[in-house]
Structures are given as C-alpha cells and as structure tokens.
Amino acid sequence: MEIQHISSLQNQKIKNLVLLQQKSAERRKQNCFVVEGQRELQHCLSAGFCIESVFFLPQLVNIDFSQLPTEYCYSVSQNVYEKIAYRGSTEGIIAIVRSKNMSLHDIKLSENPLVMVAESVEKPGNIGAILRSADAAHADAVILCDGLTDIYNPNIIRSSIGAVFTVPVVSCSSAECIEFLKQRNIRILTAQLQDSKPYYDCDMTQPTAIVMGTESTGLTNQWRESADAHILIPMLGKLDSLNVSVSAAIFLFEAVRQRQR
Numbered sequence: 001m002e003i004q005h006i007s008s009l010q011n012q013k014i015k016n017l018v019l020l021q022q023k024s025a026e027r028r029k030q031n032c033f034v035v036e037g038q039r040e041l042q043h044c045l046s047a048g049f050c051i052e053s054v055f056f057l058p059q060l061v062n063i064d065f066s067q068l069p070t071e072y073c074y075s076v077s078q079n080v081y082e083k084i085a086y087r088g089s090t091e092g093i094i095a096i097v098r099s100k101n102m103s104l105h106d107i108k109l110s111e112n113p114l115v116m117v118a119e120s121v122e123k124p125g126n127i128g129a130i131l132r133s134a135d136a137a138h139a140d141a142v143i144l145c146d147g148l149t150d151i152y153n154p155n156i157i158r159s160s161i162g163a164v165f166t167v168p169v170v171s172c173s174s175a176e177c178i179e180f181l182k183q184r185n186i187r188i189l190t191a192q193l194q195d196s197k198p199y200y201d202c203d204m205t206q207p208t209a210i211v212m213g214t215e216s217t218g219l220t221n222q223w224r225e226s227a228d229a230h231i232l233i234p235m236l237g238k239l240d241s242l243n244v245s246v247s248a249a250i251f252l253f254e255a256v257r258q259r260q261r
Contacts, residue, residue, distance in 0.1 A: 003065065006055070007077040014076075017055065017084050017096060024150045031099045033152030038063070038091045043162030045069070050098035057081040060092025070095075086154050099152060102170050104143070104180045113140040113186060114255050115209040119174055119219055121244055122148040128159025129245035130212075135163040137252035142167055143209075145174040178226045181209050187228040190219055191247060193240070196230035204255035212251075215244050 006014060019026045021034050032052060035044050038061075045051070045068075053072035054065070065073045076084070084094055109115075116134050121127055127144065134142045144151065151169050172180075181188055186207040191199075204210075211227070213219035224230070233242060233250055242250075 003073045003075055005075045006080055009080060009083055014080055014084060021086060021154050027152055032096050033099055034154060035097050035157060036086050036094045038093055040157060040162040041095055043165040044097055047165040052096040052098055054095045057092040104170055104172055107141045107168050109140050113207045115141050116248060117143045117145060117177060117209050117211040119145045119213045119223060120148055121214060124149055124153045124155035125159045126245045128156045130248045131160040131163035131167055133249040133252050134167045137256050142169050143177050144171045145177050147171050174222055188226055189229050189231050190223050190227040192218055192230050193232055196232040198234050199231040199251055199254050202229050202231050204258045208255060210251045212244050212248050215241055
C-alpha cells in the first residue's frame with residue numbers, strides 16, 4: 001500500500017474532512033462521517049462499517065495499515081493533524097466512514113427485547129451517554145425520535161466512546177416508533193412526573209420500551225397517550241429532575257435487575 005503524505009492545510013481532502021466534522025448537511029450529502037481514535041475505529045470496523053479513507057500522525061500511531069479495509073491512507077504533518085483532530089487527547093488516527101442508514105425494520109429484536117427511546121433529546125453528550133448505558137445493559141436498540149441532531153455528530157461518537165457502533169441506532173418520527181412498538185407488542189413505559197408510579201414497581205421483565213423526553217419539556221402528548229404505563233424516579237431532594245442520560249441508565253439497569261432475578 002502506498003501511503004501519501006499531506007502537509008498542507010489547503011489540501012482538498014483535509015478541507016473535506018473538516019467540512020464533514022462541522023456540517024450535518026454535508027454528512028447527509030456525502031453519506032459519510034468522521035471517526036477519531038483507535039478504539040472508536042475498531043468498534044466501527046467490528047460493526048461492519050465501510051472505511052473510505054484514513055489520516056494519521058505517524059509519531060502517534062503504530063498500526064499495520066495493510067490490515068485496514070481501505071486503499072486510501074494518508075500520513076499528515078503535525079500542523080495538519082492539529083487542524084483535523086476534534087478532541088484534545090487523541091490517538092493520532094482519524095477516518096472518513098460510510099454511513100449506515102438504518103430503519104426501524106433493520107432492527108433485529110431478541111425474544112424479549114429491551115429498547116431505549118429518546119424523543120427530541122438535543123445534546124450530543126446526553127445521547128452519547130445513553131448509548132453507553134444501552135450498550136452496558138445489552139439493549140436491543142436505541143431509537144431517536146424527532147431528533148435535533150444527527151447520529152453521526154462527532155460529539156455523539158466521542159461521548160459514546162464507540163457505542164454508537166455497538167448498539168443499533170435508528171432515527172425516525174415518534175409516530176413511526178409508536179406504530180413499530182405496538183405492532184410488536186412491546187410495552188411502552190414513559191418517564192414522566194404526572195400519573196406515574198416508581199420505576200421499580202413496574203414490570204420490565206417482558207418486552208419493554210423505555211421512553212425519555214427532554215429535561216425541559218418532557219414527552220409530547222402522543223407518547224403519554226400511547227403509553228402502557230408511566231414511570232418516575234422518586235426524588236428525595238429539593239430538585240424535581242435528573243439529567244436525561246442518568247435517568248436512562250437507572251431505568252435500563254432496573255430492567256436488567258428484574259430480568260436476572
């Protein structure tokens with residue numbers, strides 16, 4: 001494999017990589033996104049994603065590039081890498097990857113599925129943390145409804161530490177998701193304060209979807225009205241809400257606890 005060297009910030013490949021990092025519209029247009037870090041790239045490869053090209057800083061990386069499934073590998077200079085590295089602590093490797101546009105019908109459910117649903121959750125860091133919890137709880141999928149950010153936002157990839165590749169993730173409308181769950185007899189448990197009971201008093205041993213809304217406005221009425229049960233986390237302090245990703249982790253591991261009894 002011939003590895004080309006790039007030392008100019010004006011190189012078109014570098015400009016395109018930065019564009020993919022910064023613009024969701026460009027990610028959709030090119031059907032590609034950017035992955036940074038050796039661990040994240042390994043998860044990406046293990047999940048069967050197609051690597052378009054790889055950029056690396058030689059003094060930081062010790063990889064057999066002949067084993068990577070791409071012909072396009074570029075070594076870059078220090079100044080170029082500082083331009084394209086999205087995070088401060090990095091491992092010297094960045095890749096452009098072909099997107100997988102999964103739909104609800106691509107999800108392979110287990111016999112007793114556990115699904116996490118997030119409606120209009122905006123902050124990439126929260127989505128990334130939810131994905132990490134979903135991976136740890138071995139959830140069947142994470143469904144992002146009426147999303148305000150795209151799945152391949154660099155901050156989601158970074159904050160999920162690669163869980164965006166280890167857990168099936170689908171974006172769709174709330175109406176589509178509700179229909180999907182109802183058709184498969186998956187109970188819908190909505191996290192809300194009104195007309196709810198403590199989460200540990202709700203049966204999660206059967207096929208279950210846990211639905212979270214935004215911290216500021218909660219869930220929309222279509223979810224509240226479609227729910228089979230409403231659940232909450234009892235708050236013993238003076239505040240009345242937790243971070244959405246923290247709440248998601250509590251609910252997911254309650255389901256794990258109940259299913260292991």
